[in-house]
Amino acid sequence: MEFSFSDEQQHLRRTVREFAEGEIAPHVREWDAEAHFPAEIVPKLAEMGLLGVIFPEKYGGAGFGYVEYALIVEELSRVDGAVGLTVAAHNSLCTNHIYKFGSEEQKRRFVVPLAQGKKLGCWSLTEPEAGSDASGTRTVAQKDPRGWVLNGSKTFTTNGSYADVCVAMAVTDPAKKSHGISAFIVEKGTPGFRPGKREDKLGLRASDTSEVVFSDCRVPAENLLGEEGEGFVNSLQILDGGRISIAALALGMSQGAYECAVQYAKQRKQFGKAIAEFQAIQFKLADMATQIDAARLLTYRAAWLADRAIAEGGDHEGRFTRESSMAKLYAGEAAVRVANEAVQILGGYGFTKDYPAEKFYRDVKLCTIGEGTSEIQRLVIARQLLGKS
Numbered sequence: 054m055e056f057s058f059s060d061e062q063q064h065l066r067r068t069v070r071e072f073a074e075g076e077i078a079p080h081v082r083e084w085d086a087e088a089h090f091p092a093e094i095v096p097k098l099a100e101m102g103l104l105g106v107i108f109p110e111k112y113g114g115a116g117f118g119y120v121e122y123a124l125i126v127e128e129l130s131r132v133d134g135a136v137g138l139t140v141a142a143h144n145s146l147c148t149n150h151i152y153k154f155g156s157e158e159q160k161r162r163f164v165v166p167l168a169q170g171k172k173l174g175c176w177s178l179t180e181p182e183a184g185s186d187a188s189g190t191r192t193v194a195q196k197d198p199r200g201w202v203l204n205g206s207k208t209f210t211t212n213g214s215y216a217d218v219c220v221a222m223a224v225t226d227p228a229k230k231s232h233g234i235s236a237f238i239v240e241k242g243t244p245g246f247r248p249g250k251r252e253d254k255l256g257l258r259a260s261d262t263s264e265v266v267f268s269d270c271r272v273p274a275e276n277l278l279g280e281e282g283e284g285f286v287n288s289l290q291i292l293d294g295g296r297i298s299i300a301a302l303a304l305g306m307s308q309g310a311y312e313c314a315v316q317y318a319k320q321r322k323q324f325g326k327a328i329a330e331f332q333a334i335q336f337k338l339a340d341m342a343t344q345i346d347a348a349r350l351l352t353y354r355a356a357w358l359a360d361r362a363i364a365e366g367g368d369h370e371g372r373f374t375r376e377s378s379m380a381k382l383y384a385g386e387a388a389v390r391v392a393n394e395a396v397q398i399l400g401g402y403g404f405t406k407d408y409p410a411e412k413f414y415r416d417v418k419l420c421t422i423g424e425g426t427s428e429i430q431r432l433v434i435a436r437q438l439l440g441k442s
């Protein structure tokens with residue numbers, strides 16, 4: 054067994070950390086307060102290859118695997134989870150869906166500019182009436198002689214207001230239920246396609262979360278992504294990889310909250326000594342560090358398994374489903390506990406915006422909700438354990 058990162062991976066971590074601390078950290082409070090989507094850093098993310106992490110160079114990507122991807126999302130999220138989530142939705146949801154299930158032509162047309170970061174992507178599965186039960190999708194796509202006509206609306210789409218390319222799931226054959234939902238590539242500017250309401254959120258406020266609306270939105274036949282009727286089933290595979298990025302997001306934010314608490318505990322004096330000298334605080338820090346380590350091991354194991362499945366080729370279905378759900382479940386719930394303790398260690402100051410603990414406390418909650426709630430992760434894991442489909 055090998056528990057250490059390679060020299061290249063450590064170098065990558067340092068590079069992303071320097072970027073996050075230099076270019077993102079100075080703006081985090083302002084972006085959060087104003088719920089400002091930092092479009093200005095998208096070209097910088099692109100320049101560093103962070104918008105095409107898991108795609109081969111021949112499709113404009115950086116040619117990394119999931120281990121490097123998790124590392125990147127972790128480091129960005131250690132400074133700002135909102136940027137981590139923007140990168141995650143673009144890479145492992147939108148672009149990966151086209152890369153994994155698209156035709157060669159679709160990969161050349163869409164994956165290349167997305168991976169190069171010339172375009173930003175979003176991925177729309179969730180609807181107002183179809184959240185955990187995404188098979189209840191109501192958005193419809195009807196065939197017509199010139200292609201498909203989409204009608205309906207999606208909710209909670211990360212990057213929804215800013216994306217140039219949207220991968221959206223729509224019902225093409227209601228009788229076939231989950232095998233009657235197809236995926237479509239919809240480009241910004243297509244008549245009948247527009248972002249709707251932008252959510253005003255508890256946390257990750259600089260990440261854009263929007264409604265996406267289709268009204269008589271016509272897309273050409275060649276924008277059907279993957280096999281007709283298999284969009285929902287393919288989405289479940291896409292979520293296997295996506296959940297690794299949410300685990301990394303949780304891990305990075307936990308690390309950020311923990312570091313803030315350690316630093317504060319060492320300098321804050323009460324009863325004549327640093328609060329880090331009180332055993333009650335030490336035990337909290339020990340529990341936080343232990344949970345972060347467990348989350349890290351689960352996250353990188355899932356990433357390593359994903360890389361191994363890809364290297365072995367063939368169909369990846371189910372080959373790291375259980376492990377990515379376990380990583381996402383544990384890392385997400387641990388992040389909530391860690392951020393809570395970080396605020397506690399900072400006392401009253403933890404409740405103010407003078408320290409990042411407060412923001413981490415709000416931001417981490419998404420990790421028990423997005424890309425499948427904790428309850429749904431437990432269902433996925435139990436199904437895998439019990440061999441149910």
Ligand SMILES: Cc1cc2nc3c(=O)[nH]c(=O)nc-3n(C[C@H](O)[C@H](O)[C@H](O)COP(=O)(O)OP(=O)(O)OC[C@H]3O[C@@H](n4cnc5c(N)ncnc54)[C@H](O)[C@@H]3O)c2cc1C
Nearest residue numbers: 176177178179184185209210211262422423424425426428
């Ligand atoms: C910031 C943010 C970004 C997001 N980004 C995207 C995105 O880019 N693309 C996208 O498609 N979606 C996105 N989502 C949507 C997200 O994936 C859904 O919110 C999530 O899947 C839960 O769906 P829901 O909100 O409708 O909750 P519901 O499904 O209504 O769940 C409500 C509660 O009921 C529980 N529950 C539901 N069913 C069961 C069950 N069978 N057993 C036990 N408990 C159950 C849930 O766990 C939860 O606690 C995003 C959400 C947020 C908040």
